[in-house]
Ligand code: NAP
């Protein structure tokens with residue numbers, strides 16, 4: 001009998017009010033049910049928000065360092081449970097154990113960052129333009145935060161959002177992706193074990209179209225932090241815009257790796273292998289475009305195709321495998337459809353392109369690492385996010401052309417250039433329209449204390465990581481204290497041109 005999991009509302013583990021459930025399955029062995037989860041709806045969200053509103057004051061009244069202590073403790077618990085979490089995550093979404101350990105580690109690092117930040121929530125003080133007057137800022141919680149997360153980083157992304165939301169004194173209603181509810185449940189258990197009081201963190205499982213929409217529409221949710229597709233991001237911005245809710249959006253990417261002729265070729269091949277096929281290409285920062293200089297094109301492609309052929313595809317729980325399955329059948333179909341589109345557009349399928357079959361492969365959703373050459377700028381496989389192990393290679397003749405191709409895209413998340421020429425490196429840093437630029441490193445590999453997010457349609461200008469999300473979850477109050485004992489009129493009494 002598969003394990004049953006629950007929503008967590010007002011400190012109680014409970015079924016969906018409707019009693020409906022969904023199965024969470026392992027994409028490497030689709031017969032294996034990881035757990036049975038509540039399929040919640042609007043009424044469950046309503047109940048969760050009620051709890052979150054009821055417990056706002058008590059959480060907001062705790063001194064920030066005390067909130068920090070609790071969050072830090074949750075990091076300690078996560079350290080103890082790292083291996084257990086990593087295995088569960090691999091079972092529910094497929095990526096290899098090395099990566100699910102890394103995903104969990106990002107959560108741990110983010111917990112400890114929040115602990116440190118709890119004694120560093122500095123405001124601004126400034127001299128006043130008037131005598132006998134003090135001015136400074138403090139930051140207050142917004143109230144209740146709605147957190148909506150995707151399946152590809154089931155621990156790291158919820159942590160990026162929930163730690164800052166909680167430290168800033170907000171209560172939380174958390175809707176994880178339907179494909180990864182088990183890791184989310186572990187996270188909420190850990191927060192609770194660490195001492196986050198009841199009603200402060202509420203977990204509601206269920207489809208985006210029901211639970212997600214109910215979070216967007218709820219008048220008592222003041223801020224929404226979302227990571228996912230651009231299509232859903234647009235929808236969230238639209239609804240939140242009508243209700244004047246604050247929203248932080250982290251959306252898609254179509255990230256380029258440029259390789260110049262002077263680069264260390266073996267290093268650049270390792271970079272693109274990891275960038276394109278790590279997490280089976282299902283990262284917002286995945287390298288989906290290789291922009292390769294014509295002078296090294298043939299040599300580079302020979303090595304890359306050889307190395308890609310050596311990648312071991314299979315169950316992520318087996319340590320010797322390099323690449324796990326794709327998340328589910330509909331995503332696999334979407335990726336295979338892009339392979340057809342690429343062929344129709346006239347790109348050349350240089351490697352892969354098929355679903356893997358036979359033996360254990362038939363139990364899950366495995367796909368060959370796929371490389372298209374003769375890809376032209378503007379083709380759909382060059383412009384649209386595929387979110388799978390598919391690399392489009394574009395041949396260019398100059399640095400200028402490389403930058404033009406890299407930038408001619410609606411997204412702007414990550415970017416990379418391999419070169420040993422400092423002029424190319426510095427000009428790429430200046431010109432690449434992306435929130436992240438790597439020099440001689442792949443497009444993936446963000447560190448938790450640095451800003452993470454993108455230009456253009458990758459988001460709406462906010463950043464996660466480091467101190468930046470703390471701004472998303474706080475309201476700034478400016479305080480003026482006049483101890484002159486008389487009415488002082490700013491601007492009127494201080495006109496220096498008088
Ligand atoms: P998605 O389909 O947009 O789903 C993301 C989350 O939104 C899920 O929890 C989903 O619930 C929920 N949702 C769906 N429809 C909704 C609605 N109408 N209202 C409110 N919530 C709704 O994205 P995904 O397929 O999980 O993830 C892949 C995408 O995420 C890619 O585009 C990728 O680039 C992006 N991503 C971006 C970053 C970044 O930081 N920039 C990081 C990782 C991933 P269900 O699971 O129930 O559908």
Ligand code: MG
Pocket residue numbers: 024025026027034091092093179180
């Ligand atoms: Mg699953």
